[in-house]
Amino acid sequence: MEPIITVENLTRSFRSRQGLLSRTVREVQAVKGVSFEVGRGELFGLLGPNGAGKTTTIKMLLTLLLPTSGSARVLGRDVVADARAVRRRVGFVFGGDRGLYERLSARDNLRYFAELYGLSGREQRARIPELLELVGLRGREADRVEGYSRGMRQRLHLARGLLHRPEVLFLDEPSIGIDPVGSRELRTTVRRLVDHGTTVLLTTHYMFEADELCDRIAVIADGRIVAEGTPEALKEGVNDGTVTEVEVFGAPEDIQGRLTAVPGVESVHLEAQGPAQVIVVRAGRGREVTTDVLAHLTGCRIGRVSTRRPTLEDAYIELVGGR
Numbered sequence: 001m002e003p004i005i006t007v008e009n010l011t012r013s014f015r016s017r018q019g020l021l022s023r024t025v026r027e028v029q030a031v032k033g034v035s036f037e038v039g040r041g042e043l044f045g046l047l048g049p050n051g052a053g054k055t056t057t058i059k060m061l062l063t064l065l066l067p068t069s070g071s072a073r074v075l076g077r078d079v080v081a082d083a084r085a086v087r088r089r090v091g092f093v094f095g096g097d098r099g100l101y102e103r104l105s106a107r108d109n110l111r112y113f114a115e116l117y118g119l120s121g122r123e124q125r126a127r128i129p130e131l132l133e134l135v136g137l138r139g140r141e142a143d144r145v146e147g148y149s150r151g152m153r154q155r156l157h158l159a160r161g162l163l164h165r166p167e168v169l170f171l172d173e174p175s176i177g178i179d180p181v182g183s184r185e186l187r188t189t190v191r192r193l194v195d196h197g198t199t200v201l202l203t204t205h206y207m208f209e210a211d212e213l214c215d216r217i218a219v220i221a222d223g224r225i226v227a228e229g230t231p232e233a234l235k236e237g238v239n240d241g242t243v244t245e246v247e248v249f250g251a252p253e254d255i256q257g258r259l260t261a262v263p264g265v266e267s268v269h270l271e272a273q274g275p276a277q278v279i280v281v282r283a284g285r286g287r288e289v290t291t292d293v294l295a296h297l298t299g300c301r302i303g304r305v306s307t308r309r310p311t312l313e314d315a316y317i318e319l320v321g322g323r
């Protein structure tokens, strides 16, 4: 695997003042020694709870933030010593819909950014229609962005991030706030880019999106990588048993503790779903716990009961739950 991104023991601290008048300076260690590698043409996912350090890591790789210690190379160039060379060859798209010119059309937005990137008129004439086609905005390119949906804006952001044909693309929560159809289209576009050789580093809070898209994933929590592997390996590594879900109305208060004590049960999570609670019980391989779980719920109104294989979301919650 030809490494395109190499991160070694990267750390980053921030100093922030607490309170409006207070003079105490608090140091926050946002990234606490992160190492990973991304190969050419890979789609690598960085998953983790809010504040885990994902954006800080990406910003260091994009040369927008200096590391406190450790090192990172993108396309063989050091992100500190060779920041300019890195910047020329990477693209990025951050979630949210700011950063476009509302009163300009998609085409004019792209022209504007193409000028900033230093694309010649000839390159622009070739590249802009190609990108509009890629992100599915052909036919709407003359409309002002102010009339665009969030999904369309995000696809335009993606086109902007690709103007200078970056070999590596960083996508930080690209599908945030986008409806299911829009985010499916975005996933298709990202997959297409990867199939054409672009290396992508993606963060997302949507586990099915990570599962569907990513070749490999690193789970980061509190500034450290807590697991790394293919989506399949993560699912198997954390729990290769089964997950039983029981929908129950009015579960006893101590149910979590009682079920955790059932032989074969590895973890128990409760989720509120409208008037019901869903009890998610993970059991080890070869253990059948449904009967025992239901026995502890005698007297409660039970809704749906199902048993399934663990999903990436189960694995994720197991890895970062309670952090």
Ligand SMILES: Nc1ncnc2c1ncn2[C@@H]1O[C@H](COP(=O)(O)OP(=O)(O)OP(=O)(O)O)[C@@H](O)[C@H]1O
Residues within 6 Å of the ligand: 014, 015, 016, 028, 029, 030, 048, 049, 050, 051, 052, 053, 054, 055, 056, 057
């Ligand atoms: N400029 C800053 N000054 C002070 N603290 C910061 C700064 N930027 C980030 N942090 C802190 O660093 C930690 C990591 O933040 P970061 O934005 O990297 O997390 P994240 O994993 O991207 O989270 P999210 O999923 O919410 O986007 C947080 O505790 C955050 O408050």
